[in-house]
Amino acid sequence: MTPYRRWRNVGVHRALISVAFACITVAGCSDAAPRRVASGAVGADAPELPRVGPIGPERYTGPQGRVGQFVVKCTYSHSGENDPIVHFGHAGHSHRHDFYGAVGTDATSTPEQLETQKTTCDKEFDTAAYWHPSLYDGNTVIRPRSIAAYYRAAPGVNPESVQPFPFGLAMIAGDAAATEAQIGGAVGWVCGASTDLQAGPPDCPASAPLHLELTFPDCWDGRHLDSADHRSHVAYSARGKCPVSRPVPMPQLMMSVNFGVSGTGHDLRLASGSVVTAHGDFLNAWTPAGLAREVNACIHRDVVCELASNREEEALFQVR
Amino acid sequence: MRTLGRTRAAILALVAVMAVGACGSSSGSGGSGGAPNTVRVPQDHSTIQAAVDAAKSGDLVLVSPGVYREAVDVTTPNITIRGTDRNQVILDGGFKKENGVRVLDTDGVVVENMTARNFVSNGFFWTGSDYYRGSYLTAYRNGDYGIYAFDAYHGQFDHSYGGGSPDAGFYIGECYRCDAVIDTVVSENNGLGYSGTNSGGDLYIVNSTFRNNRAGIVPNTGSYELCYPERESTIVGNLVYGNNNGDAPAIDVALLANGNGILVPGGVRNIIERNRVWDHERTGIGLVPFPEEDASDLPPAKADWNVPCSKTRDRKVPKIPADKCKGLEGLLKSCAVLWNPQENRVIGNVVEESGVADLTVSTADLFNTGETVDTLANCFSDNTFTTTAPTDLQALAPCDGTGSGGNWDAGALDLLGLFTEPAPAPPTDAWRSAPKPPSQENMPKARTAPAVRFRGPTKPNVDAITVPDRPAGS
Numbered sequence: 001m002t003p004y005r006r007w008r009n010v011g012v013h014r015a016l017i018s019v020a021f022a023c024i025t026v027a028g029c030s031d032a033a034p035r036r037v038a039s040g041a042v043g044a045d046a047p048e049l050p051r052v053g054p055i056g057p058e059r060y061t062g063p064q065g066r067v068g069q070f071v072v073k074c075t076y077s078h079s080g081e082n083d084p085i086v087h088f089g090h091a092g093h094s095h096r097h098d099f100y101g102a103v104g105t106d107a108t109s110t111p112e113q114l115e116t117q118k119t120t121c122d123k124e125f126d127t128a129a130y131w132h133p134s135l136y137d138g139n140t141v142i143r144p145r146s147i148a149a150y151y152r153a154a155p156g157v158n159p160e161s162v163q164p165f166p167f168g169l170a171m172i173a174g175d176a177a178a179t180e181a182q183i184g185g186a187v188g189w190v191c192g193a194s195t196d197l198q199a200g201p202p203d204c205p206a207s208a209p210l211h212l213e214l215t216f217p218d219c220w221d222g223r224h225l226d227s228a229d230h231r232s233h234v235a236y237s238a239r240g241k242c243p244v245s246r247p248v249p250m251p252q253l254m255m256s257v258n259f260g261v262s263g264t265g266h267d268l269r270l271a272s273g274s275v276v277t278a279h280g281d282f283l284n285a286w287t288p289a290g291l292a293r294e295v296n297a298c299i300h301r302d303v304v305c306e307l308a309s310n311r312e313e314e315a316l317f318q319v320r
Numbered sequence: 321m322r323t324l325g326r327t328r329a330a331i332l333a334l335v336a337v338m339a340v341g342a343c344g345s346s347s348g349s350g351g352s353g354g355a356p357n358t359v360r361v362p363q364d365h366s367t368i369q370a371a372v373d374a375a376k377s378g379d380l381v382l383v384s385p386g387v388y389r390e391a392v393d394v395t396t397p398n399i400t401i402r403g404t405d406r407n408q409v410i411l412d413g414g415f416k417k418e419n420g421v422r423v424l425d426t427d428g429v430v431v432e433n434m435t436a437r438n439f440v441s442n443g444f445f446w447t448g449s450d451y452y453r454g455s456y457l458t459a460y461r462n463g464d465y466g467i468y469a470f471d472a473y474h475g476q477f478d479h480s481y482g483g484g485s486p487d488a489g490f491y492i493g494e495c496y497r498c499d500a501v502i503d504t505v506v507s508e509n510n511g512l513g514y515s516g517t518n519s520g521g522d523l524y525i526v527n528s529t530f531r532n533n534r535a536g537i538v539p540n541t542g543s544y545e546l547c548y549p550e551r552e553s554t555i556v557g558n559l560v561y562g563n564n565n566g567d568a569p570a571i572d573v574a575l576l577a578n579g580n581g582i583l584v585p586g587g588v589r590n591i592i593e594r595n596r597v598w599d600h601e602r603t604g605i606g607l608v609p610f611p612e613e614d615a616s617d618l619p620p621a622k623a624d625w626n627v628p629c630s631k632t633r634d635r636k637v638p639k640i641p642a643d644k645c646k647g648l649e650g651l652l653k654s655c656a657v658l659w660n661p662q663e664n665r666v667i668g669n670v671v672e673e674s675g676v677a678d679l680t681v682s683t684a685d686l687f688n689t690g691e692t693v694d695t696l697a698n699c700f701s702d703n704t705f706t707t708t709a710p711t712d713l714q715a716l717a718p719c720d721g722t723g724s725g726g727n728w729d730a731g732a733l734d735l736l737g738l739f740t741e742p743a744p745a746p747p748t749d750a751w752r753s754a755p756k757p758p759s760q761e762n763m764p765k766a767r768t769a770p771a772v773r774f775r776g777p778t779k780p781n782v783d784a785i786t787v788p789d790r791p792a793g794s
Contacts, residue, residue, distance in 0.1 A: 062616045062637035063546045065471065065494060068448075122440050122463070124416045192614030193544050194655065196639060205656075208614035297393055301425040303448035304470055304494075306441070309544040 048228040049221070053235030053243045056184020057215040057252060058155040061195040064309070068159055068302035069152035070294045074100040074121035076144050079134055082107040085170045085230055085281050095176075095271040097131040098257075100147050102285055105129040111168040114285035121149075125290020132212065132280040133176070133271040135259055145258040148308040152299060154218045154252035156240025159302045161249045163220075164291045165284040170226040171234055173214040173255070174279030176272045186236075187214050187278045193256075193309050200275050203264045210261040214280035216253040219246040251299060255280050256308065356771060358382050368392045368401065368411070375399045380771035383409045383434065391417040391439070395426050400771035403434030406456050406762045413439030413462070415752060420459070423449040430455070430774050433763045437461050438752070443482070446472045453477075453774045456763040460484045461754050465491045466510065475500040476777035479761065482507045484754025486569035488515035489533065494547050496629040497521025501777040508532045509565060509754050511574025518545050518629075520552040520590070526780050527788070529559045534570050534743070535577035536563040536597070541586035541610055541659040543617040543637075547629035549659060550587040557785035560597040560604075561794065566743060569751035575742035578602075579675065586610030586659030588625060594787045597671045597678075604671035604705070607661035607681040607698050608735065615657035618644060658686055663697045665719055670704040670787050678705035679713050682733040694728045709733040 060066065076098060083094035084107055091107040099105045101121055102114035115127045130149060135142040153159040174187035181199035188197025192208025204210045217234035219242035224233035235246040242249050257280070261268070270277050284291075298305035356378035363384070365371040369392050371381045377398040385408035392411070394401070401421065403409025411420040411434065420436025423429045425448040435458040436443035443459025445468045446452040452475040459466035459482050466482025466489040469475050473495055482489025482505070489507030492500050493516050500519075505528045507513040513530030514537045516523070530536040537560060541549040560581040570578070577583050579601035584590055585608050597604040617637045624632065645655035660683050671678035679700055683693045693710075699719035700708075710716060711731030715724040763769070 061639075063543055063548075065546050066633065123418060124440075190614070191655075194614040195616070196655070205613050293393070297395075297422070297424050301395070301448070303425045305422070305424075305447060307545060309542070 049232035056186045070298040071306035072149040077120045084109040096134040100130040102127045111285040125287040129283040145260045150254040151251040168225045169284040173216045206262040212257040214255045218252040220248040394423040398428035400430040406433045409434040411436040474776040478503045488512040493517045498523040511570040518547040532565045534574040536560040537582045546633045554591045564601045578743040588662040601675040604674040604678040610659040668702045677709035680709040
């Protein structure tokens with residue numbers, strides 16, 4: 001079930017192009033850190049591909065459980081100024097991120113390494129890495145509680161057509177460079193398990209604290225595990241269909257970050273900038289057989305294998 | 321029953337696969353491969369998973385004593401998976417694997433006479449799977465639920481034990497009309513003894529024991545899942561006692577419900593009769609509202625209460641209009657909806673030794689709608705008790721005739737005081753060290769009884785059930 005296990009560690013080839021720290025030539029790269037190769041062929045650059053499809057997802061709203069799903073809950077692991085997708089091999093070059101899933105994710109993490117790590121997730125085969133920019137309240141960094149990662153067929157997509165993420169797939173949801181509220185529904189802020197996205201963080205009660213919801217692309221080009229902009233190898237489906245050039249339906253991954261923040265009077269910003277720069281990253285390092293098992297069991301058979309709700313939040317009846 | 325050799329089993333499995341491939345269907349009693357057979361573990365297959373996958377409709381997977389470190393997914397319909405010894409056939413998740421047995425969109429799967437422990441999620445779990453039965457099962461030290469059915473119909477849990485889960489020992493959720501029975505089970509040392517969100521309709525919880533949990537029997541409503549409200553659960557003839565267990569593992573709702581025997585947050589049209597309920601720090605039987613602070617939908621009209629889930633679940637849920645969306649704590653962005661307990665009937669129970677009140681009903685007019693507790697049509701008759709809130713509740717709200725017209729404010733429950741101070745949280749991994757249950761009763765003739773196709777639960781003769789006696793020594 002894993003024909004796309006293509007990551008390599010190579011020392012001399014150019015890796016992902018990052019906007020801020022791109023290696024212009026091979027000779028110009030003195031950094032000897034292992035390099036990640038983003039496409040199938042060893043030595044190929046992360047290709048520049050055209051962006052296709054809608055700018056955001058079709059989302060599920062309202063009560064959970066209309067379609068089959070599984071939900072992985074991962075507690076907060078650690079933070080670091082690292083980004084193994086955007087700034088691979090360059091420790092400290094990123095804004096601060098909070099990591100979940102595979103333990104120890106850093107700037108040089110490869111999917112093969114991640115798969116050998118312990119995980120903070122409640123599914124033992126989920127050794128993927130999930131991360132997002134840290135949230136600050138004034139100058140105080142918020143320690144988030146956990147994420148819930150929902151995996152389901154996107155609205156209208158035939159569940160039986162959904163393929164597991166290829167091993168090593170890198171994806172980003174949201175736009176770290178946004179200067180105004182992002183449109184398209186890939187990112188948004190909510191209280192608790194609500195699906196009513198707000199452009200900025202609402203004031204939330206303690207029993208339904210602040211969450212950031214990030215929905216990743218669900219269509220893949222079938223060839224590239226990453227691309228120069230880390231986006232154009234994947235796309236969002238529309239009306240249940242993937243674009244012809246990104247034809248492989250994958251689970252729609254929705255990552256809901258529980259920051260545990262409640263009450264009023266907060267001064268919130270992200271490590272990437274203001275709250276409109278919300279985004280998240282996913283580097284697939286699930287044990288392939290484990291991911292395939294869950295996709296088969298829950299998405300293909302269209303059953304609810306897990307739910308995430310506010311049953312696990314405190315102060316349900318905290319009324320003044 | 322015959323015992324199959326490995327070769328024979330393999331041939332039969334192959335025949336079954338070919339038959340499925342030829343017909344494109346695996347439905348039908350006994351399948352296409354001939355009479356039902358017994359597939360033995362470890363004799364025919366070394367793992368339960370391999371035996372289940374090799375079995376065909378109608379077969380019995382018979383498991384010999386041993387500790388099986390696997391998580392079994394079942395997608396073979398109409399099979400029975402049975403241990404030869406309930407206490408010695410043990411599925412063990414090692415605190416890593418998720419579900420002991422998980423039945424996925426597969427009807428007619430019976431699991432009996434075995435134990436599941438140390439799973440991160442659930443001991444035994446049916447999802448989207450009808451005609452399910454779990455009998456003579458023991459589930460303990462599992463991270464979510466012990467024995468669990470979701471979006472499943474025509475089911476039965478009996479002679480089973482659920483212990484040491486932070487959520488519920490037993491759970492039946494998201495079904496209407498469920499057509500399901502929980503009979504003769506023991507649930508202890510859990511966050512909740514029984515929980516069921518948005519379930520009901522021919523759902524019987526009878527002749528069972530719920531003790532030493534955080535809270536005993538707690539069916540509830542919420543629009544975070546489909547098929548709200550919770551309704552028409554029939555809770556009769558149970559022993560419910562000592563549900564104040566501060567050492568039990570607990571999710572947060574269990575901390576809030578701590579110290580209550582039978583608590584109905586936001587449920588409607590439930591029947592609670594002839595239970596014996598005692599020794600609770602808060603209430604014996606409490607009908608309370610459920611304020612859902614991140615609600616997805618408003619309560620449906622009463623006319624919708626008897627509409628099957630299959631007809632409501634695909635309805636488009638509009639965004640809650642801003643003027644219906646109330647913010648608690650002065651936070652207008654949070655959208656809270658209050659689910660009230662309505663039309664519940666509490667009759668003939670014996671309720672004693674409750675710290676706050678033996679019997680209580682309440683609402684909280686959080687949003688100044690003017691809806692008051694006397695309009696919710698809950699009723700109380702023929703109970704044996706000492707204290708109620710409001711005072712003289714049976715006179716205020718009898719099930720036959722009209723109420724006394726007395727004062728509902730006298731002695732009313734201080735709902736906010738009751739629930740604003742949840743019990744202290746235990747360590748999140750408290751479930752891993754929950755007590756090991758004593759040896760449990762085996763099913764009769766486990767080695768020889770044939771597998772019988774399960775065609776739905778036997779509706780209990782509720783009228784014949786009397787208030788059970790206190791067990792000796794309790």
